[in-house]
Amino acid sequence: MSEDAADFRTMFIFSPPDGAPQSWGLTFDAFVDALSAKDPDALFHEWTGHFSGETLSFQFSTCSGEEAEGMVGVDPNGVAIEDCTAAEAADFAEWLRQAIVPPDGGLVVNIREGAEWELPPVELPGSALTESEQRLVGHVERVLRHEEEQLG
Numbered sequence: 001m002s003e004d005a006a007d008f009r010t011m012f013i014f015s016p017p018d019g020a021p022q023s024w025g026l027t028f029d030a031f032v033d034a035l036s037a038k039d040p041d042a043l044f045h046e047w048t049g050h051f052s053g054e055t056l057s058f059q060f061s062t063c064s065g066e067e068a069e070g071m072v073g074v075d076p077n078g079v080a081i082e083d084c085t086a087a088e089a090a091d092f093a094e095w096l097r098q099a100i101v102p103p104d105g106g107l108v109v110n111i112r113e114g115a116e117w118e119l120p121p122v123e124l125p126g127s128a129l130t131e132s133e134q135r136l137v138g139h140v141e142r143v144l145r146h147e148e149e150q151l152g
Contacts, residue, residue, distance in 0.1 A: 013110050014081075021075075024077040024100055025077075030100070031056060035099075039061050044056060045057045056072040079096065091129065093132055094132065107124045109122060113147055
């Protein structure tokens, strides 16, 4: 596992698999209730943007005790968390699986840089936290390597 990729902080973007953009049945109220149960100190703000539509922004404490921000969209379903490591993102993904994603629903994730390079997301199967973290670190490594190759 690359030390740089494991410590790299970026935005992680979680969503249902392609072809099923509404499959989580995500609502702002359900997300607020679920995250409030996990982190009673979480803060929320709903807003509407010209290009982004209705969005719910939130602040929460990561598994490492850091404060992080994120945003939720319901059309299509998706959640992004900013300035997090792969370990923090894996922990958040595990929470998403337990609290948001239906038992038969899928979960894919990309990082901001991967989305900007139009690289495909990686699927996170319902598995152990350490396996999800390793998969995320591997994805970060691939995206950073691609970025380095493209930029020279």
